Amino acid sequence: MASRLRTGSADMAPPISSGRGPVLWGCALAVLSIALGFGCASTSPARFPSGRALQLNVPYFPQQVGLCGPASLTSVLNYWREETSVEEVARAVYLPQLNGALGIDLTHFAQKKGMQAESYTGSLLDIKDHLARGIPLIAFLNLGGRVFPVGHFVVITGLDEAREEVIVHSGSEANKPIPYQTFIAAWEKTRYWTLQVLPPRPASL
Incomplete structure (x- = not known):
């Protein structure tokens, strides 16, 4: 893993994907073995402020045990002014037998809200x-x-970039800094699973 991370350049190549990846659940001990298809988020490149920090004002909802998935999605939905509660998301996606939620169910919940949502294989450059x-x-x-x-x-x-840290809402901490190498080591084990949620597309005239 360390050989694939170029410290200081913030460049990390994701693994080659065959088009299939694990169904993922959060806040639970589980075997990541069920397959699902990944989407591909096609976006226009933007310039990250080189050597500097950038942080978005994303609403924070504390993540109770087993509810890190619903809380994370609630944060992003409310960021886009789609008022939603952790309880509403949890009622739809929480699976008691896993003590968590499937990534695919989080994606579908956002889509049912009218949002554009897709999971894909991310990278540090993609985050930037x-x-x-x-x-x-x-x-x-x-x-x-x-x-x-x-x-x-x-x-x-x-x-x-200067501190080489990714900043996240995680558990009971808002905007928690995590060193690149620590974050990527944990992310690599899920094949860099990432969920992008965007507002609905404007209605065509």
């Missing part, structure tokens, strides 16, 4: 591009090992 355009992302991390994974959803709210 989205933040520069004012778009927060949801990332799925594995805080455990590959045999005994501990899934956890976080909201990416900012990035500090």
Whole structure:
């Protein structure tokens, strides 16, 4: 992993994908083995302030045990002025048998709200591009090992190039800084699973 991260350049190449990836759940011990298709977020490049920090003003909702997925999605939906509560999202996506939520269910919930939502394989450069355009992302991390994974959803709210830190809403902490290498090590174990949520497309004339 370390050989793929170029410290200081904020450049990390995601693994080659065959077009299929794991179905992911957060805040639960589970085997990441069920497959789903990843989308591909096509966006126009934007310029991140080189060597500086950038942080978005994303609403924070504390993540109770088992509800990191619903809380993360609630933060992003409210950022886009789609008023939603953690309880509403949890009622729709929380699975007691997993003590968490599936990434695909978070995606579908956002889509049912009329939002543009898709999951894809992200990268550090992709994070910088989205933040520069004012778009927060949801990332799925594995805080455990590959045999005994501990899934956890976080909201990416900012990035500090000088300190080499990704800034996230995570658990009971808002805008928590995490070193690049720590973040990427946990993200790599989920194949860099990322969820992009955008407002509805304007109605065509």
